[in-house]
Amino acid sequence: MQMKTSTVVMNAIVAMIAGVAAQAVAEQEGNLLKNPDFEQGYKEWRKVEPMWRVEDGAGYGGSKGLVWESATPSKRGYPAQYVTLEAGCAYRLTALVKVDSLKGAKAPYVGFEWFDVNGKWTGAAKTRPVDDNGALKGGWVRYECVTRKMRSTDARGGVLCMLDAGSSGKVRFDDVTFERVPVKSIEYICTSAYRDAASDGELRVLASLDADVGSQVASLSVKTADGTMRTLEPIRFEEDVAVFSMPVTSLAMGSQKFAFKLASRKDGKTIGTAEVAFERTAPGAVRRRVTFDSRGRMLLDGRKFFPLGHYTGAMNDADMAEYKRGPHNFAIQYGAVTPEQLDRYQKAGVYVAADVRKLIYGYNYSSKSNLKTMEDSKAALLKRYGEIGSHPALVMWYLNDEAPVSLVPNTTAVNEFLHSIDPDRATVTCLCDPRTPREFMPSYDVMAHDCYPIGNMVGKSMLERVTRQMRVVSDRMAGMRPLWFIPQTFDWRWCYSKDRLEKCDQPYLRMPTREEMANMTWQGIACGANGIVSYSFNEIRRHAKGAEYEKAWGETCDVAFEVKGMEDVLLSDDATAEFAKGCASLPTYLPVRFYRHEGRVWMLAVNAMRDPQRGCIQLPSACRDFKTKLGGGVACAPDGRSFSLDLPPLGYAFVSFQD
Secondary structure (H helix, E strand, O other): OOOOOOHHHHHHHHHHHHHHHHHHHHHHOOOOOOOOOOOOOOOOOOOOOOOEEEEOOOOHHHOOEEEEEEOOOOOOOOOEEEEEOOOOOEEEEEEEEEEEEEEOOOOOEEEEEEEOOOOOEEEEEEOEEOHHHHHOOOOOEEEEEEOOOOOOOOOEEEEEEEOOOOOEEEEEEEEEEEEEEOOOOEEEEEEOOHHHEEOOOEEEEEEEEOOOOOOEEEEEEEEEOOOOEEEEOOOEEEOOEEEEEEEHHHEOOEEEEEEEEEEEOOOOOEEEEEEEEEEEOOOOOOOOOEEEOOOOOEEEOOEEEOOEEEEEOOOOHHHHHHHOOOOOOEEEEOOOOOHHHHHHHHHHOOEEEEEOHHHOOOOEOOOEOOOOOHHHHHHHHHHHHHHHOOOOOEEEEEEEEOOOHHHHHHHHHHHHHHHHHOOOOEEEEEEOOOOOHHHHHHHOOEEEEEOOOOOOOOOOOOOOHHHHHHHHHHHHHOOOOOEEEEOEOOOHHHOOOHHHHOOOOHHHOOOOOHHHHHHHHHHHHHOOOOOEEEEOHHHHHHHOOHHHHHHHHHHHHHHHHHHHOOHHHHOOEEOHHHHOHHHOOOOOOOOEEEEEEOOEEEEEEEOOOOOOEEEEEEOOOOOEEEEEEEEOOEEEOOOOOEEEEEEOOOOEEEEEEEO
């Protein structure tokens, strides 16, 4: 006979289990590391000698501390402590670091790297200096980062203290913490309107989330043109994002706050809320030197502008004369641009984005800032603005060059500060990881993507990498910000060390050909880019000589002239969505983009492969007066209801027709 457990006994058992579980959780809260301050020497840490040691008096405030020291360029070695991870949790890593001397490395590395149950690497987070370092004494700096939410496949990870191979000097580490942090249900919310104001066009609102789509619902409350409140459902709702779309003209005039809510699907209980301000303005009411329309096109002094240029260093008159061999109207200049240099740009008819990375506290990735606090950053930016902020050649501020997501708080703070002091200029960032544009979104007005495929991948050099990554970028951005592309116009040999030269793609270790430069440029545009800034004029100018220089720069300028020749079309209205259904059967790496310009439909088609590709596009209505403007390989069917595409390797075509 089965025995029945009494309700009282069962409740006691449940309470006992809950108590044990609560005690276990409590024991795990706070710092998950053992011996985090090295007061017990190397205990619990992976021991590495002779470059590393634990020393009395070397820590913060005279305590024990971890010391790395090498008089000669050393190999990479690292003390580490490993922890078990919990799916659904995010973690914060902090450490105190003091650099006594350092050569051969930009900065010490304190980071966290994690793995699956089989030991396969699945992710990493690197610490960066934080804003409140002014409170520390004796040259110590607090570094910090927060990991993404761990997935079910993330099993174990290690906290690492490390210096790059080839480094020499002395660096100290102390008070390392690794703790769970709450996972925010709503990370941020933003609008697609430039500076959150618009008079017309389609408006998008994006919320960056940690959501359970199966059990939760997302909504957005707005005030409509007739003064009533309306609740919108998202056009896209996934575990990490919700996107809403509406015509600006459907909204009430003036300022309002959109209210976003994440709620339980079962009982409607609110899980999280967020607000974002938006202003519907009258046409022409807001005048700025630089702005962007709802289609992501740049407007300069009220006119549509297609940025076409290069990254460059400071240019003298001879450099500028060479630069103007091409139709370039834009440049991103590395380093601090001076008023005299801006005068030179203005005379040449070139607009400039000024590099301010060194003025961003904590920035030490592609450029190093020596500023100590964010307040120092604001003072330095205000000074730079006073020096060059009124110059007519200056149109943008350059904030980020391929930095990791740990720099998002710093670059976001600088982006907001520049918006507050400079109403007439935008900010631009460059990213090479196609997965991170959404994480960085609060920190930029324009995103430019690079991938540099020629010679970059061992045994690869696949140009279709451009299309593959640009599609990921577009998906992550969800139409929220203008998108530019950075074609490769340099030879990786100019950048690689001897060791890396031996590991890279030898058959393609060279300057891209004219065909390759054109193909990747048109791929970027076909995948949504509304600006082209190649990398880079200064690399060609510095490294290529004689006939090699003439060929490299001449072909680069030739591609730019080809793009310039289609400028009017590239600045017209994108019509790709109208023809998307008929393009569904195209090969994966044959991107197309449609425009409407002066009563005609224009289509750009690009073969991203080194093999021929064929495809067919069904048109929604019969077309007539078919013409090929650029390239070839596209033919119109006799009945005008479809196009056949037969593109050669790396081929592309620009055609037009009337529908």
